[in-house]
Amino acid sequence: KPNYEYADALAWGRNEGCDFLKKCSSWPKMNGYNCNSGIRRCTRDRTAIGMCNKVRFKEDLPKEYQHYNHSKIGGTDELAEYCVYVEPLIGNECYKKPKFSADYIFNTEMFDHGQQYGDSSYCFESTLINMFPIGIRNHYCYAVQCLNNSYYKVNIHGKYYECNHR
Numbered sequence: 001k002p003n004y005e006y007a008d009a010l011a012w013g014r015n016e017g018c019d020f021l022k023k024c025s026s027w028p029k030m031n032g033y034n035c036n037s038g039i040r041r042c043t044r045d046r047t048a049i050g051m052c053n054k055v056r057f058k059e060d061l062p063k064e065y066q067h068y069n070h071s072k073i074g075g076t077d078e079l080a081e082y083c084v085y086v087e088p089l090i091g092n093e094c095y096k097k098p099k100f101s102a103d104y105i106f107n108t109e110m111f112d113h114g115q116q117y118g119d120s121s122y123c124f125e126s127t128l129i130n131m132f133p134i135g136i137r138n139h140y141c142y143a144v145q146c147l148n149n150s151y152y153k154v155n156i157h158g159k160y161y162e163c164n165h166r
Contacts, residue, residue, distance in 0.1 A: 024083030042123035094141035
């Protein structure tokens, strides 16, 4: 018998309704649930910068895992029944400072953008510096201060900016 005293709240699918459990191809194409291949985004819980795990397999997926319009398209995670979602990139967690890597140098040393890592940091889509073509957003980790569970402030380069809770 499970001991529910040790259970955590499950944010995955929260407030999405019962249809969310039926077919992952109908998941919303936002908030880290459904995505396009190779696009960096924030994970669903905003604790990391991630990458869409959508791939084209060499072989057909088993019939029960063919969620999309093609028998070879799906996510890389068998435990998620090959559903496509934004998967955290190793070393890009917002709650801890990245270890030395090429991605670390690119994201923090060369293009800092006021990022902060720690227990109160979360991933945000940012247009502070748009060095990529139009339509491609940048994703960074910033320290957050939540106020009255209704809005929050984001710390960028030591200055707090108010944001509406969405």
